[in-house]
Amino acid sequence: METFLTDALKEKYKQLADRCRAVLFSAPCGFGKSCAARALAGPGRTVTLSAREPGFSLPSLKEKWNTLILDDLEELEDEGAQQALCGLLRSCRSHRILLLSRGPLPGWLLPFQTTGVLGVLTAQDLLLDRGTADKLLQAHGVYLSASELAAIHKETNGYPLALELLAQHLERGEAFAAATSDAVRQEIFYYYEEAVFRRMEKATRRLLMELSLFETVTPELARIVTGDPHANERLVGLLRQTSMMHLEKLGNYTFWPIFRQFLRWELDQKYTSDQRCTLCDRGALYYELNEDYGSALKFYTRSGNKAKVADLLVKNAGLHPGMGHYLEMEPYYRALPEAEVRKNPALMQAMSMLCAMEMDFAGSERWYAALEEYRAGAAGADAREARSRLAWLDIGLPQREVEGLTELFPRVFTLIKNREISLPAFSVTSTLPSLMNGGKDFSPWSKRDTLLYKTLRLPVEAALGKDGVGLADCALAESLFEKGEDVRNQAMKLLAMLEHIRREGTPDMEFAVVGLLARVQIDAGRAQDARESLLDLRERFIRQEQTRFLPNLDAFVCRIDMMQGNDAAVALWYRDKAPRNPQYLQTLKRYQYFTQAMAQLALGDPQGAQVTLAPLEPYCQLCRRHIDGISLNLLRAVAEYRQNSPDWKPRLAAALDAAREFGFVRTVSQYGGAVLPLLEHTTWDADPSFLAQVVRKARRQGAYYPQFLSPAQQMEAPLSETERQVLQLLCAGKSNAEIGQALHIKLPTVKTHVSHVLKKLQVSRRTQVRDAAQRLHFIDR
Template sequence: MKREKSDYIVPQAALNRLFNARRSLQPVYIYGMASYGKTECVRQFFSGKTYCYYSPISNDSEHLSDFESHINPHRKMPLPVVFDDLQFVNDEECRNRVLEIAERADVWPIFIARPPLLGWLVPYYTQNNFVVIDENDLALTIDQIREFFFSKNILISNENVEKLQEFIVGNPYALKVAATRLQNNPDAKTLIPHLREVFAKYMMTSVTKVWPADFLDFFVHLSVVDSFTVELAEYITENAYASAYIEKARSIANFIYKKNDEYLIRPIPLEGFRYQARIQLEPEKIREASQKAAEWYEKHEEFEKAMLLYSKNHCYSKIKEILIKNSSQNPSNGQYLGLSRYYFELSTAEIEENVVLMSGMSMICSMLFKTTLSEYWYDKLKEKVSQLSGEEKTEAKRRVAYLDIALPHRGSTTVLESIKSFGLLLTTKGLKLPEFSVTSNLPSAMNGGKDFCDWTLKDRAIAKKYGSLIALALGKNGKPIVNLALAESFWEKAGDNAEVLALLSRGQLEAELNDNLEMGFVAAGLFIRFYLMTGQLDTALLQYNAFERKCRDFKSTKFFPNLLALQCRIDLYRDDSIAVDIWLKNSAPDENKEIFALLRFQYMTKIRCYIAKGRLNEAFSLKEKMKWYAENYHRTYISIECDVLGAIINYRMDSDWKETLKNAIFAAEKYQFVRIISDEGAAIQPLLFKIKDELENIPEFNRNWFSKVIRECQKLSRMYPKYCAPPVMAPSNFSETARQILRLQSEGLSADEISKNLDIKLETVRYHIKQNYKKLGVNSKSRAIIVAKELYLL
């Protein structure tokens, strides 16, 4: 069979793997979901060449029984034989015939199917060294999609490309449909709805029409949710064979994948199932399935998912009920960010009906930087105390006392007085605080729920005088926090390692004896920092893995976002660029949406990732947001941290950095903090040496403390020389045109002059300039020329 070249968008990764397999004559196994272009990729590879093609469902297929007629005894190379749609080969005789042909010495076999591996092919697979081409090889990257649109002269913003990629996940066929749509209708806002409709119909007419009715019905009903467990699937569908159906879908159709402990249906087939649900099911049946899912989520305290479904079904009483439940939890255990819009949809009268809800409103407003509104609800709650009686009055008192300590925007200056006042109520009237988080699920006691930098100035004295009271007021968190806070304070000041380890060990043991994961995370985080800074990377990873296992054993998922951010910080020291990319893509919060105070550890991690990736504009923007938060929410530690990172960013952007670094150094000197600067190791070291003489000429400057900072920084730089280092771009990453444009820019030519000089469009020149800046991690021509010379591009 010969095929002419089609206009299929060829994924180069897949073609490269086919080419390598052809050279070594290794069997090839290609798999991926329907419409990913598995067959078209092979046809493109064999364009104009002879090969045999077999498929149980294609009209183009040749017959297995006629195979010998295709063999040319004079042919020097084995004949390529493509076995397509193997997931539909159920006949034992056909399977044996496929294997018989594949095992011939004069055949180069290529197998195509949807699942990762078919059971009946396993024996052959284990005996032969397969080249596997999976969906990742078939999928186009976001950069390839941008290049494709550019080649077609289709103008589409980066934001819309990202939205498109989120839906099509690199599907080449879907990209062709998108391009055709944009050429006929350039309104990008209508693109995704159009694709949803096109692929929903495609699923119904070309994919699911051959499925058994009960199998299809199962997934149509399940499409009311975005993800599910086997138990949830059984509850929604009332089908005892849920587990078998899910496994069948994974092994035959390959439209389901597992992420953590949940199954997800890929976006395109999910849209198809929802389309079929709207056509085949009565609205009441869809509502019933949706309601059951919401009840399941509520029962398992997955409030955000429950609320989404209750909102669709207009169950407003359930929405308020969940908001009250959530408000009774501290922000670290509750789901305030995900539920924020539902809080603000309540009327004033509805909120004032419940003191727990009033407390929750004050808290969520504080976390979202709406401080005036937070204080408004605090004052309203305080007024309620005098208006109520009995248990309601007691609850209102508890909530006021809780907010006095816990409101994020108030800082830590009044916390000690509040704890002393509450300690009196606790001992005289037996009044207990509501559930309280000291750390906000961060791996820090000193910079956790509140900023306690000022306490470090008198750390030993405060621990000795108020340690027992703090332990009493904070309940289960109180006892370990005294030792852990002291350990962190001494560690930040580069104190005696033996004393730090002793305090850490005691605090960790106290946390373990009380099954206190929150304090356990503080201990694990501090141990990890200790081992990293003393060159014991493997021990740091063991500590991390041990705590992660403990969280999984206790099914305590609330720590995972910050735990993953902590893992990313370890990866930055290890110079594991791929792991950092994965965290940025899959786990990092989006600062361009709503900034949320509880995510501060993740935001500060993301700034470091941006620096390491050379994405300096994004690093600068996020740093400015966090600096504003630090200044307005009395977060001294984060303020210093922002200035240290800001100096690195400014230095690499060829902007003024000295004043920013001086601010950080003078602030850190006040508290005798060493690690907050030295932890940035190789990234901050050259700046410290450039400013050293100037600082040491200031009479009142503490030279001994600064020498300690330099010394610790040098140690870390030797251990991790590539930490947050500027990305190195190889010349091969730049096309000849891109390098010509850089050269002409260095000679002083404008974009218009370069366009005329190279006889290319002005838009093309601007595109290459933008891409050059992105690759070099710069935002100006002057800086681009400097970096390009350093990389020997000029």
Template sequence: MKHLKEIYIAPREALKKLRAARRLGQTVYIYGATGYGKTELVKRYLANRRYHHFSCGEGTAGLGNVQEREWKELAGEAGGKEHKAVVLVDDLHMLKNKEGRKIVLEWSKKQEVWLILVSRSPVPSWLMPLYVKEGFLIISEEDLNLKEEEITDYLTAEQIPFTGEEAAYIREKSQGNAYVIRHTILRMKEGLHPGDELTEEIESAFADYLENFILMQWDTDLLEFLMQISVVEEFTLPLAEMVTGNCRVSELLEKAEEAGNFLFCTNGVYRLRPVLIKALRKKAAKRYGSKGMMDYTYNAGLYYEMHNQIVPALEMFERCGRRERVKELLVRNARLNPGNGHYFELRHYYLQMGEEEAEGNVILMAGMSMLYSLLLQEEDSEYWYGKLKDFAEKAKGGQKREALSRLVYLDIALPHRGSVDIIQIMKRVPSLLFDRGIFLPEFSVTSNYPSTMNGGKDFCEWSKEDRKLAATIGRLVERVLGRYGKGLVKVALGESLYEKGGDTYEVLTLLTRAQMETEGGGMMEIEFAAVGLQIRLNVFHGEMQTAKALLHSFETKAREQGAVQLLPNIEALKCRLALYEGDKDGVEAWMKTAPDEGKEFYVMERYRYLTKIRCYLSMGEYLKAQSLLEKMRYYTEKFKRTYIRMEVNLLSAMTKQRMGGAWREDFLAALRKMCEYGFLRLASEEGAAAQELFAAESKAFWEKELPDKQWRTRLMAETGKMAVRYPVYLKRQLAQRPDFCETALDILRLQAEGLSVNKIAQELGMKAETVRYHTKENYRKLGVAGKTDAVLAARDLGIL
């Protein structure tokens, strides 16, 4: 980090490694992007030592001159017991010629030299053989970035008032970059506070710095390529070739990787740092003008369209002003069912479209009806259904056939209409459509949910006569739905029997046969329902490893066959298995990818929302759980979702009981409805979490409230078995375990030993003010007011 009134806070991990390398006499390779304080760290460390500093940005003449000197003489000048000459080679990423590289390689082999190499990029290919053979000590960008405790030390040293939230915010937004942190602290000294406005100001200033001082150091061909590809946030090799029209993309990407630590690649997808993209776009606007950049944007849109990536394609076409292409893609998307389409993501495109623009297009009218239903706006959905119906009455030929097909599709699929009349509708389909040579469009039965009874629609009522319906209308359903219904009847019957605690072998037979039917030309979403139920069955019987193996196999298949629409719910199902095992790391990792219900609520995310509620319960975040439950409750009431309403009541009872609220009404509502349908597994699968509610009341209470003795006895027995098999499932926590830094933990440990603030400061080699700051933050995170309570709470959480 640069000087700020002579105050310098070193990144501790990097300094620790540098000292270790000095003791060992090991070559050091330091790398990180601009602003991470690479050179400053070395200069500060070597401040009281003699050393030789060479910058590759100034050419290689200096390197050649040193080559002529006597290394033993230099070692003698270095002094000290190590008797090694200290040589710092800076800006190594700018060393392009073979002569200079040869000199560096020779230096690294000399016993009398301690070599420190500083670069913006990871170890380049020309150094890799030596690195593998000799082994450098690597100080990476991760080591260089300043952690929250170092930022608090810096703020304290500057005597700037701050809160723990502000220090955490600076760490998050700066990513530990010393340049950004220094700029932030300068502005805080002027009276500003960390926030979005200050972050935007600093990011813009940093982007200007990159544009004016860093980009100009790059080769022209590399800079042009990166400016052109900056129209997208991330890219693959084929996308980059199409956007830029450049056949040397692979070569340029290699050059980019050695120019600095700004390009990242994961599974073939490249990403540039956001601040660099901002700098590149500013420079590109000056170089190519808006018209030139539109051409590259259009190329990106074409690529996305060719690869059926509708959402980014629309974004590109809108940015370059190609409105006609936007409408074409909206029509294409509206042809898809909600499980495969992108209705919610593209809603603003549909909603900003004029009514007259959609009125003459059958696909768009049907799409608008479906979209409004998904947005919980039934009246608007029916309005567009009426528009389509009026159009069908007047239309002729192909347009009439298309309109009739879409009307029947909406009759069956509109979410807000429920499932009451579906049997009668399906009975009419052959005469309405098939006899006229008309067929239903693409259909989604499950909405990518691992369930058929609780998938696109709620079919709890059908469960009351499951065997009869399977035998009587099963063939009709599969005929009407065609390939979209292959295996459906067997999965639905298997699911209904499983929920009621039916014979395991019969359930398994139905599910495996259904899976085989889907493999013969059916849909993977039906197969997902079959596999998902097999996983539940295995979990229920304590076969967790079998369940995980089944899910892994299906996930692999889904990825290989490009069924990406299933992946979010596959990941959610993985998280549910992690909850049973008490795998907190797995749960926390999934939560980072979970949909944000605070930002927007989308009914197609219901499986992930219900998974997230369980995660909230396991983490002790009960208010968040209840807030999301109320949103789900509203949805179940509007869309007549009986099964999810039972599930919501069950989870709500758990949440309220843990918060000390009135929980019995919700719990009894769920159980009574379950008893009506004969369902057991919805509650018994909750194991220890549900058993806690049963244990909260007397046997007499349950006998009175749940008079069906046979059903009640079996439910409690199954719940007890699940509680024994998975004792940590949704286990309540006294508090959420915060993310304590190492310094905070050291302070807690020393407090537990009875040390005072001043003695802790002396023990840890820091100022008393810093100890007080961490102590205050520890109390806040633990939700306590004093030292004794903090130590007890920390022990309860298992961090002491």
């Protein structure tokens, strides 16, 4: 059977062979290591050996051979045999040695890699690309359309064994459907069972099956779930012997996906339902001990342990939504009987906040009223807890007016001081990089920010405890910044306070402060410095396992990428991290929704930006999100302007009216060159002085970041249906002859269509077509 290798693999092997004496093929079973090695070895005498063979010995350099292919390297455990191979690697200069292993590079060969004697090809190198997969299928007499081939490649991910088995099914006349995919997967499982699994020790097989329930495995999880005191030793051994499991980071193991599916299949065959529930219970206990309540709830639910689910929800309800992951746990809350919820103040608080975050404000107030009713009938510690949670909701519910907080905070401070209440864990940022526009919008306070700073700083910070450390100084600086004032002195003060905030405060406040400092850097034209500040904070949060901040932090970095014109990074964030589901609005993700809309504008999709922003409009109005409302109207105005819709004018006017009310200059000017054309053509004349200030600062931002949200490449004219098909084939790297064969059209006609496609995409060469097609969303990035 012909061996199919990608051009990329051939090129990489050639580069390694030119400078290395030996090449290691490291990949799990089914990647075609042996076939690839034989095909790449080239002419000359090749000796093929297996380290698994009894009496295995290496050939002498005096014997007549050009290439040695040594398979099953992971089985070479004898120290003498290892030293013999090392000696051969040192001395052979005119011979080629190809090593094949199901495991990673062993430590005893590492010196040869670092000195350039040994090169490594991985599983990723051996995957087949779409073109090579097409050749394999055609060798079986299977000819597919571009869309069918794309679907198959997505299904198999280029895994050689899966493609070969699937080709055999299609060759027999079977259709590519779910049943065929299932049959191929079953055959792969039988192969793994025979070639890999049965060769392992019984204890190792048991360990792997029981851990297959979990996406990421730690030594502690392995010990708790399996009860095996040697679990960590077995994991380390597996890491050395196979590529089916790899180290994601120190102490965190993950399975190769299809191998995990195989292990789950084995587990389902060999363990009863009760046994699997017991494993889930043990895993849930591990997550509970590590305060990962989301994962604990998932596995307690799988095991059917309803009592533990209710207990964990009560614990989770004591946390702020930014920490408590209310939205992720929504199904568990919703599954609780209402009578059960009404017995517990923490659960009623959680339900009120959960409803509010889903814009079910009537439901939120209903649960608030239920909590008040509970307080009226309670006494002692129960009444105190209910009052505490009502105070928490009074501060945190997004539908409540912030104006009332000026009276509420001193009252709450007095209650705390008199030990009448104890405020649950809080956060005024909801994991956003802002205080003014975090858990609540404090724009109304900006009208008298300096006075409120002087009068409310002490009671606010005292009422919020750790959550209030640095709050007042950050809020004042951010208010002045939004107004367009010079806040360098305030920024230096916050920078000096940062270590105190880290030590005595919360990560939420740290993110708000660093976020403000980054915005000050951006405003001064130092976007790269801001980017580095955020990435440093990101590494710090990862080390501290504060992963709840990462989605908004990554969105912030994406905005800087837009400013720097890094379309590739923007497209990558949009593909992998954007919420992408405006039909089900999650208000805690609004910073990401706004970033998504900005990315769509930057990538040339103003209509998509409109779809993303539309669901946010009622939320901004009902919860009086003034800053978000200004951004929403500005971005929708830009989208409408680019779609030649006259509706941009009232949108811009509404944004300017709101910005003028609070004196927010930078809230508008931050959009720089994207909003400048609108500002220069607006008929808004409510405050010429304010408008002039906004325009002046927007021009400066436009000069700093000329590519920020700049209109993407436009089509000269729409493509016909045939031209769209030609474009797809051009992007797949097809020649004119191949395009003609695929579409059953003559070569001169193909050339005419190609010429039209290039002209309409406004590019001059075929090599530019793929990038243009990605920017215009004809193909995925």
